[in-house]
Amino acid sequence: MKNLAKTLGFSVALILLFASVTYVLPQMKGEAPVDKAVDVGELTMDSFIALGENLYNGKGTCTLCHNQLGRAPDLLTFDVGKVSLERISDSQYQGKAKDSESYLRESMLQPSAYVVKGFGKKGSNDTESPMPAVDQAPIQLSEVEISAIVAYLQKKDGNAVTVALPKAAPAAGKKDGVAETKPPQAQGPEEVIAKFGCAACHSILKTQSAIGPSLNDVGKRLKIDQIRASIIDPKAEIAKGFPPIMPDFPTMTVSELEMVVKFLAQPTTAQP
Template sequence: MSALIRAVGFSVVMILAFAAVTYVLPQVKGEAPEEEEVNLGELTIDSFVAMGEKLYKGKGTCTLCHNNLGRAPDMLTFDVHAASLQRIADSRYQGQAADVESYLRESMLQPSAYVVEGFGKKGSNDAESPMPAVDQPPIQLSDVEVDAIIAFLQQKDGNPVTVALPSGDAAPAVEAESTAAAPVLAQNAEEAIAKFGCAACHAILGSKSPVGPSLEDVGQRLQPAQIRISIIDPKAEIAQGFPPIMPEFPNMAVAELEMVVQYLSQQTGSQP
């Protein structure tokens, strides 16, 4: 009887796995990411703002934390211009910013320069931000990409966009980078983990992030098939004691998925 239930359970898992894999599979051929279409010769403020919005919701991974779950201020729900002016005027403000643009840039590049009250790292008494600097791995945005996000955050509430459009030397760099960003397959598991920002939430590859379970010993706890399911269908099973916030990765190619699964299966926490 219990063998039957187990067999049924197993086939349900297999069906789920197949459903998910066929969902992921077409991505191997890869539609060109939309960022690639930004032709810098024809950049206008509008297309720059649109690029910023895409980065905010995509590659920048900002909405992983800046959402309605309370981990970080949900900037899509308030006037970022007005809030920034308030932060600079706060008696706790120790940063260098003098205007909205420089406050937003500082918040992204040196998150601990000012920590919004109540959002600091646990035990740091709001002296240290849990936000990673966005020009560093794993997020690693270029200067132009940071500017595009600032433009988006300024424009979304109808406030003046003060950042300058990229031109001259900056343009080819962003073009090269955005072609390199999404469509290129990661060459190994470490690259794939960096590309999809797993370390923003998990302890892995030197990260100590406590948002999700540590992956440094996941090979000891889960079978490869369970690891695979955790990645392609994060909602299938929620690890106890953790919030159900792991995103799906529709742009992950099967080859990348398999490299990550294999790599994680080997993480037993006891390696040197």
């Protein structure tokens, strides 16, 4: 999972961008194009925060150290927004942060800018942090993922979330909520998976991601109709133990949907 983090980070960024763009639903079920814009695919702050929580507990590996065992401050037990401001005004503070958002971001990117007393590397007299920079190997979170975690850390104590949602993809020109340029139709299931960034969140083909359930053996767990329903309306049924962050794909054509559904419905789609 770690060696894939970089590409996945990019894919997550991409899919979040896709998810935040409003499209119409012209091709689903072969219906005539509707003229009303359907904004179900829009990325909300709530799903962005849910993504942050998922990354904090999963791919970010934060809870390996930030837990009740005392290896690092347990961020879930205190108001990180309030504490951030205390850190910035501490005489030991070496960083450039001005508010809680920039402090949290800096803590993840340059952990040694401020080292919480008693938590420094042995012998460094609390001048060097044992925490790895989270944008570097092995954690390698993308900018969007780091922002999602900051949003989650602000939200968890009821503080104002100052992080901006990732912006919509500039390439997707819109006019009155209608996409002007349609991306080309995918030719096979692998292209559908690539086009809609499924691998950003799911283990599928040769990539690994634990944000959503593995799709390599989804054909063993779900009937073909359930797979189709999970993609058409992800919110209808949420797989246990996963956050409700799977986006809708309003630009997916019926034939793209059927290609990927048929592919996933095979007992195992895992590659050798």
